[in-house]
Amino acid sequence: MFKDMTLTDFVKDASSSKSVPGGGSVAALTAANGASLIAMLCNLTVGKKGYEQHWDKMKEIAEICTKQAQDFLDFIDKDCKAFNEYMNALKLPKDDKEQKMYRDLVVASTLYDATFVPLQLAKMAEKLFEHADYAITYGNKMATSDGAIAVSLLKSAIISALYNVKINLPSFTSDEIRQKISSIMEKVEQNAIMQEKLILEKVKL
Secondary structure (H helix, E strand, O other), rough: OOHHHOHHHHHHHHHHOOOOOOHHHHHHHHHHHHHHHHHHHHHHOOOOOOOHHHHHHHHHHHHHHHHHHHHHHHHHHHHHHHHHHHHHHHHOOOOOHHHHHHHHHHHHHHHHHHHHHHHHHHHHHHHOOOHHHHHHEEEEEHHHHHHHHHHHHHHOOOOOHHHHHHHHHHHOOHHHHHHHHHHHHHHHHHOOOOOOOOHHOOOOO
């Protein structure tokens, strides 16, 4: 499993000519790092004098983001699996009518997975902006920079994951499906850009 690699080996594989881990997996790792830094800011606030009224909420956010970081790590392998299965589907034989029908079904199914894994990652990362906002607004001011980095990482993870959605869109034969995915993707992307701007405006360094 790629998520269990050392950082050195992961970067080495990502730099190679291998197809995986690729951009989707790197986006997942980026999201995990963003979630971890939100948890870090919260944990550096809990127990700190002057922030007592926010300790309980910070503990709650830290727990959520710590779990979410692990969920994002799972997406490293989910993305690799979805990509590999789609690539394998494209290689299926299509010499006769029966083979072609089977291939078309498998290609459609794996294309769906290869598209919705990164889309799901983006939507999950989007939900953490609310927690990052609270942590930065009410958290330990000595660790504000960590919160700011978290927000930037989340935005980057979202935009990066959506590139994998965009590259798959032309392969969908249904205009309706393409339009629905595009609509969801556009909303997530625009919100990520807006949230980063609004939250970072609160950061005074």
